[in-house]
Amino acid sequence: MAMTLAQKILQMHTDEEVREPGQIVECSLSGVLANDITGPLAIKSFRAMGARKVFDKDRVFLVMDHYTPQKDIASANQVIVSRNFAKEMGITHYYEGGCAGVEHALLPEKGLVKPGDLVIGADSHTCTYGGIGAFSTGLGSTDIACGMVLGRLWFKVPATIRVNIEGDMPRWIRGKDLILRLIGEIGVDGALYRALEFGGSALKDVDIEGRLCMANMAIEAGGKCGLFPSDDLTAEYCRAHGTSDPMRLSADEGAEYERVVTMNVTGMEPVVACPHLPENTRSVSELSDVTVDQVVIGSCTNGRISDMRDAAEVLRGRKVAKGVRCIVIPATPAVWRQAMDEGLFEVFSDAGCVISTPTCGPCLGGYMGVLGDGERCISTSNRNFRGRMGSLESELYLASPCVAAASAVTGVITGPDAL
Amino acid sequence: MSFTGKVHKVGAHIDTDAIIPARFLVTTDTRKLGEACMEGLEPGWVKRVHEGDIIVADRNFGCGSSREHAPLAIIGAGIRAVVGHSFARIFYRNAFNMGLMLLEVGDEVKKINDGDTLEISPEHGIIRDLDNGAEIRIPPLSPMMQTLIDKGGMVNYVREQLKMRGEAE
Structure with missing residues (x-):
């Protein structure tokens, strides 16, 4: 079967055969993320499950980024919960203070996410990693706790909206302008539950940081994820950030899309x-x-x-x-x-x-x-x-x-x- | 395993504030939340519900916040399942994770009348309105979803998995 990027990546993480949108599949996870605000809730569910350890101490990421350095007593107390949990579980990737950065900038930069990965995060902008060809999405605290414990989770296979970017990129146009324009065209619920998949001849003019920015805002159109192919630019970026042999990924010829949107950028204004x-x-x-x-x-x-x-x-x-x-x-x-x-x-x-x-x-x-x-x-x-x-x-x-x-x-x- | 229940129909875009208004979020007790179920839609709505009843909703049921209290309130009210045209994405996940069965039927939801008795066979994907004879067929509930319902939600499911491995407290 010809597959979209979303179907392809889910298939790489499950033994079941991925067939159609709406199907439920159980997948193995590449990474599970929480931050200073959502971490404590997930940790509470983790305890309620009676769990004693995380599925893989190298693949649970805790980033204290929303109020760092801690802005008041309440935020400081929240961080203590995550810090103690990280110590208890021996979590490798716990970031605080001078090591902490905004989570969705930090993880790709540190090479903790790579093309083909399946990542969940207790933050709605977890969809950012679609910029380097990873299927990533934001979820609630019980889902995150389950991910932390089992390293597995159920997913509904999303239908895909294909977005083709064509034309000549003007001097001051960036990924941000493209994604804002798309959201303006399809609306804040235009991609509800769906995957956005980006392609087109002008994609070569959107650098990886621009793609991360665009994938980041997939959720602002209601999307579950915003996926880019993993191409030469991706490989170059990933190699520079510690992934030695990044996977190449693109949608299959003839994959089925629910809708195709074309954006011509020639002469476009910010x-x-x-x-x-x-x-x-x-x-x-x-x-x-x-x-x-x-x-x-x-x-x-x-x-x-x-x-x-x-x-x-x-x-x-x-x-x-x-x-x-x-x-x-x-x-x-x-x-x-x-x-x-x-x-x-x-x-x-x-x-x-x-x-x-x-x-x-x-x-x-x-x-x-x-x-x-x-x-x-x-x-x-x-x-x-x-x-x-x-x-x-x-x-x-x-x-x-x-x-x-x-x-x-x-x-x-x-x-x-x-x- | 099939079950029957009385239908309570609601409209489109019933959001999480209609299901459980924020002022009731001072507890995580399922039964207490259940006492305020749909309070944001119609005060006293829950009084009409009996254990095992079924909500039948139009499109985009559960839109709005990601609060897990919303499916808990429905469970706490004694509702056995929600049959809907469609569901909001986060609510869909939260519902099964809390142990509430959802069945997505699209436009066929119109075939069901308020106050009728429904017979639902989730493993066969058959929903029957026993009063007007209408039958709706949908893909059977996936084994994973059925497991979550049987176990009473994700927390219990994971706890059991861990116990089987001898890893739970």
Whole structure:
């Protein structure tokens, strides 16, 4: 049978024959992830199951990233639960403090996820690893606990929406613009329960960090996962991050898709999602009268080194507009170090940015840049639900680091071309 | 093994706040949650339910939050199964993980009338409305799903697996 990427990867992890969407299959897992917020819930279920050990201490990942360094007593107490559990179970990949980064940036960077893997995480943006051809999805605490104990879990085979990206990639268009445009076209429930599978002749112009960004936001269209083939770019990325012989993967010719969406990127303008849903998209030039109080450049969507370089390229020799806070958050310690070594911090500092240590922080209204009543922010993160970054009266716009940085300079929503 | 129960029909897009409003999330006790089942849809709704009854829902039942309290409240109310046009993804997982049987039937859900008695044979994938004679055929419940239902949910299932291996506390 000709298979989609989703069917192919599930088949690699089960003895049952994967036939059709809707079928339930039991699969073996490559990795199980939880963070400082969701870890304690999964650990509670783990205890209720009467378990004494995890299925594989090298394949359970605990990343204390949402409020790191711990922002208050409650978050510090939460981390203690995971820290003690990690010690008790002898978990290899427990990350805290100077070792912790935003989980979905950290795992691929450390080579803990590779093409063909099947990964579950107690975080809705676990779908990020589809960027390197891994089937990964976010689940609830009981599922995660089961995964931690047995290393196996049941999956419903998803139908697939194929997205073909065609045309010539314009100078300032990034993965973020493509995924925002797609969500604008199909809606926040356009891929409900389905797998998104990306292809097309312009895929070669989307680098791996751009693909991770796009897969990250599959959930914002309701998707179970967002899958990219594992090609030359993937192999190069994985080898540079510790996977010696990464698997090549592509969908079979003639695989059955529920729907095919084609996006021609020729002449495309950067895209911005307006409050309060990621599907409320506009071209950047339509929003030139929207002023901003804060700019956030970071998150599991856009906190990687290419994002830092994009922001620095726009900000070099320029200043953040008076009255605007521009907060730059490299997603992991390695990105932070690389940005420093490349002199990007000098650019950010000269421009008047705040440079943070790695954290999810403001993306979910945690800390390190929470919005007050009536404040407006343009952010490179993935969700702009009402109150997501703070006050219910605040407004959040989503864009690429290029657009966010240009907006920091002018104080209004601006494309980098307009500077 | 087939079973019968009285039908309580509900509409489309019944979300987790309708199933169990947030103000009742102060407990994880199944029976207590059950006392507030569907309280966000219609106050006192649960009073009409008897042990073993069946909810029949239109499309996208269980949309909204990932709270596992929602299927627990339905179980706590004494509902044996939910037959639906379709279910929201996270609710679908949570339901079976908590031990609640869901049966997805698509447009055929229209054949079932409120207040009728249903006979469900999950292993054969047959649902019969004993009052109007309608019969709906769906793929049989997969062995994995049936196991989760039989064991009363994922926690018990895993605990039993561990006991068999001599690894549980």
